Amino acid sequence: MRLRLARRHAAGAAASLAEAEPVEPHGRNELQARGPDPFRPDRRLRWRDHFVLTEHLLQLDGIHPEHDGLRIAQLSDVHVGQATSDVRIRRAVAAVNEAAPDLVFLTGDYVTHSPKPLPRVRQLLQGLTGPVFVVLGNHDHWVDAPYLRASFEALGYTVLQNEHRVVHVKGAPVTVLGIDDGLTGMEDVEATFRGAPASGTRLVLAHTPPTAEKLPAHAGLVQFSGHTHGGQFIVRGLTEALFRRAGQPYIRGHYRVNGNHLYVNQGLGFGFGGPYLRRGSTPEVAFFTLRNTQAAHVGAT
Template structure:
């Protein structure tokens, strides 16, 4: 039975029908205030600091055109990690552990691994190492501002696939899935036509793009799913005001699920820029998102 969207998420989605959310209560136990010894090997028998906290969110996403063998496919997404003083190292390593514990079929990293300084660059590889399963990576605006070639080389050395206006077809559960990675739109490096050139035109097609408005450049009414970040869920959420400011800045998609031109978009709230750092968060939580894909018969278009 399909789980219903919470009222808060429903307000952000023009058509919430194909999408549902549930909290994984067992997984959330990892983030209780008191660490649980063997369940938290990074901080055994110690009080878990608030700056190490993040939410583990479970979603069910109904996807038109999904390959039948991919019904039940599991995807994990990490975004906007911002290695450095903005994000606790313990939080990042715990997030990696949480992803691996969920045993997803695909892992998506959707940009902004650093912020402004090049000093944390070597630590990106150290902290994000060990993700299990096929891992696909796109770059964000901060990555390009700091050193995207360095980050790409580091990810590729770890065996992760970096996509900059490229796509790859990977065999998952006995069927092909196309992963399409659009480069960052904030810095003008996005090229959707190049990304889709030669890619499958049907079946399971999943798009990674750091900036959410890239969804408006995708081929319309294709049953595509785009995974993005960039906004940190609004970072400091004040009802009405945050939305108005983001719209004025050309970012109408802030957090959660949206239907856009016959395709779907999920905007991750980001793991970094969280509690206890120099950047104040209010009304949003650092997030690790998990998706279970389900076959759907139709595309629900917006507008």
């Protein structure tokens, strides 16, 4: 499977990627207020409620032809509590629903350190439409992973902890493989892939980006991750060095890892206006469009 992440130009042109080099997300657009905002009585968008929507085109060999044009939304690192504005979270949910993706992925860290916000996770993340798949992060395990799993399942979302599910979307099967958190030692790649289809459209969710190093090599896989908050506070050269030293060489954007592909979401939480400084990395809701490479070639002839 060959994948390219490209600007979503009007002409549909794509830019090639360098091996193991991150590429800044393209096609960014700030979420603008559209008329009265039901989440803020004064109808003003504060800086702490701000995030960006990013668009990514994934051109793939090997996906089912019916999945040409399949749309995915990803939310990560929401960190419900004082670190993240409730308004920002509800606006993000509204933005995902407005885009009406075929699949929605939540990739971990819904709380931070305290169990107090646990009931609000369900309240703030409820209402996502379409098939929703969830994996857990390190903070979720540190606080109360069983509670969070039960909360998401009560919403009708599918939680995957070293499990996979096959779901029919647009008339064809998609295999979603959810690997548990690597930082806390909960990941089990072998168990996740056991019995899963070996071909077709296969999408991997894992909170920690380095999990991509443990996937079957050159298997045509795409992994969606978070955890890093895009570096959180960017100081050129220093941030990258510190992350590498901590065993986190994948900070944000797209990477090639052992012949597979990885996208690291910048995360919605730990943003502006809270107790954690954030600089050079904007809270993100990411959208992806899958294109079948063969179908794209036919369309171009």
